[in-house]
Amino acid sequence: MSENTIFAPVSVLPRVGEKKVEALNGLGIKKVIDLLYYFPYRYEDLSKQNIENLVDGDKAVLQGQVVTSPVLSRFGGKRNSLRFKLDVENLIINVVFFNQPYLRDKILIGQEIAIYGKWEQSNLSLVGSKIIDQAKTGQLEPIYSTTASIKQWSLRKLIKDTFTNYQKDLVNIVPEEIRLPLHLMSEAEMLKKIHFPVNYEEAQVARKSAVFEEFFLYLSRLRWLNKDEDQEGVEVNYDLNKLKKFIETLPFELTDSQKKAVNEICYDIKSPLAMNRLLQGDVGSGKTIVAALGIYAAATAKMQSALMVPTEVLAAQHYDNLKSLFKDTSLEIALLTSATPKAQRKNILERLKTGVIDLVIGTHALIQPDVEFKNLSLVIIDEQHRFGVNQRRALRVKGLMPNILSMTATPIPRTLAITIYGSIKISTIKEMPRGRLPIxxxxxxxxxxxxxxxxxxxxxxxxxxxxxxxxxxxxxxxxxxxxxxxxxxxxxxxxxxxxxxxxxxxxxxxxxxxxxxxxxxxxxxxxxxxxxxxxxxxxxxxxxxxxxxxxxxxxxxxxxxxxxxxxxxxxxxxxxxxxxxxxxxxxxxxxxxxxNDGFVLAENDLKLRGAGEVFGSRQSGEINFKVGDPLEDQKALQLARSAVDQVFKSDPLLENEANGNLHQFLIETKDYDETID
The missing domain is CATH 3.40.50.300 (P-loop containing nucleotide triphosphate hydrolases)
Incomplete structure (x- = not known):
């Protein structure tokens, strides 16, 4: 599989020039394999319908005989309509095509023709969208997401030709020991029946295999990228008495959830294993103070912390708030963003490298190559869903497996979070700070x-x-x-x-x-x-x-x-x-x-919009499944999680021959890291 051409760039395909490569790239299609796995989002049923069964607004294919010559009328500049009458089952109906004047020469009196369009019951009209090759009636036609740069028919033909030419190169990525007991389709069969199904039933069966495989590959990639999760990390032997005394100086009392989260974080950072924990809580629930106590604990052990946030405005705010919080302590705090003046930046970098700075707060500026730490032990990522896998890892490698605390104010159901984020531990702040009135x-x-x-x-x-x-x-x-x-x-x-x-x-x-x-x-x-x-x-x-x-x-x-x-x-x-x-x-x-409950609203948001939209889009480096829905397809997601656990438990480095295709796939698609999490 190392020389498998499905991992070649789309530019190798016949009749795919520079402009088409650019158009395909705009759809996220960079390699041949991307094209094969670019699935339709719906199908048009090209089966001939009985006109008596249609109701107003139905999409339908009607076949009949042309009884009048097409008349072309122009209106409003370049807009036009082409109208003629069609005899369908001894009923004369009106047909209109908008802005397709070139069809006039293809429509002749007496011709038998099949047309796909929208039925208007009130005036017995079919607003046509296209003429159907009668050999194709009875089929399902895939409909793909496209842009102005590439037409539907062009993309459909390219996918069909590519599948025909490359199906011999397709291998089963999901290992046989997983695929066969679950009755999953082979790779070639699945792709054929998703792109070119005979009927909806066949498409749905193929979709089940595709959903499982998508979840399996996502979770495998997550496990592969984080395969060093259980390695020894930085053990933070913090001073518990100093931490308790600092908490006593706070002008408010921590909520029970905050206390629990602090205990969980402190337990993890003292462990020899690197922490990987998600702190989720509603807006205004006090996540930052919990993170701050983790930072203070690390400082008592003379170790450094880094707080990465998505915007400079938020970085400046955190800097001001934490400066105020730690004003009576010896903690050295710095703010590092792209707006930091050169001389000041140079000074900060020097003090980070020598360990003078205990906490640095910043944006993506923290992951630049010249940012070095003396003993980074705790990495905190605020609004973690705004960062991609590579960005988070780039900060983690600044230290010797530092502890990671991610924070989010977009809560999701615990069972779903565990499945999506893999082995990450979760702390949840449920209450609002005391004295807050509901909005x-x-x-x-x-x-x-x-x-x-x-x-x-x-x-x-x-x-x-x-x-x-x-x-x-x-x-x-x-x-x-x-x-x-x-x-x-x-x-x-x-x-x-x-x-x-x-x-x-x-x-x-x-x-x-x-x-x-x-x-x-x-x-x-x-x-x-x-x-x-x-x-x-x-x-x-x-x-x-x-x-x-x-x-x-x-x-x-x-x-x-x-x-x-x-x-x-x-x-x-x-x-x-x-x-x-x-x-x-x-x-x-x-x-x-x-x-006012963010957890209740998050549950409803999942139901109303679907998990793909809630988790985000590829552009921001977030989860965006093509066919699977983590909410609707939870059973498949859990099966995939169990299967991934089974594979990696027996073969953590994917060295066995049975996992060779999966291993190769993860290596060949490593440049997609930023788009999977």
Whole structure:
């Protein structure tokens, strides 16, 4: 398999030139194997339908005889329609094709023709999308996700030709000892029946094999990448008495969940095995203080910690908060981002290397090659789902197997988390800090609802602050949504007595940081923003969150945004503004009004959107399964987990001949690491 051509780049395929390579790359198709595993997301049934059984709106193939010549009409610039009549089962119907004038010469009176389109019962019309080769009627036609750069028919033909030419090179990646007892299809059979099924039943059976294989390969790759997990790590012999005394100085009492999480982390870092733990908790539940106590414990053992976050704004905030928290201790703390001046950066790097700095906080700047530590023992990754596998590993290799603590405010069900993330241990913070009041959430349909102005006036009168969030930065001709610049202008005019600020992702890091600093210092009272404030921003005087076009956001994102208020003992409010037209969006807003529990909302988000969307997309380095759904296909996921355990328990390095194909596959696809986690 080492010379298997299915791992060659798509440029080796016939008639695939530079432009088509670029188009395929845009779909995530870089190698021949990617093309073979680029599955259809649905099928069109090309079976001829009985016209009597159709209802309005049905997609159908109707076959009949052309009884009038096609008439081409033009309207609105380049737009046109082609109309003729068709005799179907002795019923004369109207057929119309839009913007396909080239079909006129292919449609002749008396010709027998099959057309796929949408049935309109009211006027006995078929709005055609294509003419079907009569030899293909009765088949299922695969429909793939495409872009403007590559047409559906072109991609379909390329996949078919590639399968024909390369099926002899396909090998079974799942070992026989796993595949045969589970009655899984061979690789060639599975791909054939997914791309070219005879009927839906055949496609569904093939999908079951594909789902298992996808989960199996994902979990195998995760195990392979983390095969050194159980190796000896940095043993942190922290000073328990110093840690207890520090906890006593905190101006608040830890919740029971926080105490439990601290104990679990301290137990792990003192163990000779490297810690790999996920700390999950709702927005505002106090995950950072738990991490801070782990950092302090490491410092008592004279060992270093690193905290990596996804944005410079969040890094600066963590730096300020932890500087304040550790102000009466001897801990040396540094902030390292791409915005750090060269001279300052050089000084930080020197002090890290010599062990003077106990804690460094930063973004991706921490994983640059010239960043060296003396004795890194604890790596904390905030909003861990924002980082890919290679990025997380790049920080881990800065030390001799340091302990890893990942944090997330996007909770998922424990059993699903264990299955998805492999052998990672999980700590969960269930309660909110004492003294916090639940955020009251209201939903209004119109942006002109007087409730919005009353809420803003009330909070300003009480010397509080207001967040206003919108999906867009500037006006868009394509999408009719409220935008940040428009709302900013409106709020400046409506509330001239206070400072109104505008924040969005297109601003430079320095400008963003200054705006947030001014807001935290109450120099500005209203902050108009895009979702750049979704994660981490913590302003205790902010008590009102207004979210325009709330129906355009996902449930988890709405909850993250709402979590920017309610950060103190003050009563806080969230006003959702949106008039959704579909049931799922309505359900999301209803759930937001009913519940403040992030775990409850996460469960519902999984049900409403599917796990693939909740976990994220390939662009951000997150889980994005092609055919499997970890929620709907939990049984297959658990079977795959057991199978992976079986394989790696008996052959940790995949050296046995029976696992040769799997081993080769993982090696050949190692450059996909960033897209699988």
């Amino acid at each position: 009251k959430t209201l939903w209004v349909k119109s942006p002109d609802d007087p409730l919005i102005d009353r809420a803003v006036q009330y909070e300003l009168k009480n010397d509080h602050q207001v967040y206003v969030v919108t999906p867009l930065v500037a006006e868009s001709e394509k999408i009719d949504l409220r935008n940040a610049e428009e709302i900013y202008d409106q709020y400046v005019k409506k509330y001239p007595e206070v400072e109104v600020a505008l924040l969005h992702g297109k601003m430079k890091a320095e400008a963003k940081e200054q705006i947030l600093t001014d807001f935290a210092a109450q120099k500005s009272r209203i902050l108009i923003s895009t979702t750049v404030i979704e994660v981490g921003v913590d302003v205790k005087a902010a008590t009102l969150m207004i979210i325009y076009d709330a129906n355009r956001f996902g449930l988890s994102q709405l909850h993250q945004l709402r979590g920017r208020v309610g950060r103190s003992s003050l009563q806080s409010y969230c006003v959702l503004v949106g008039n959704p037209t579909n049931d799922i969006a309505k359900k999301r807003l209803e759930l937001m009004v009913k519940s």
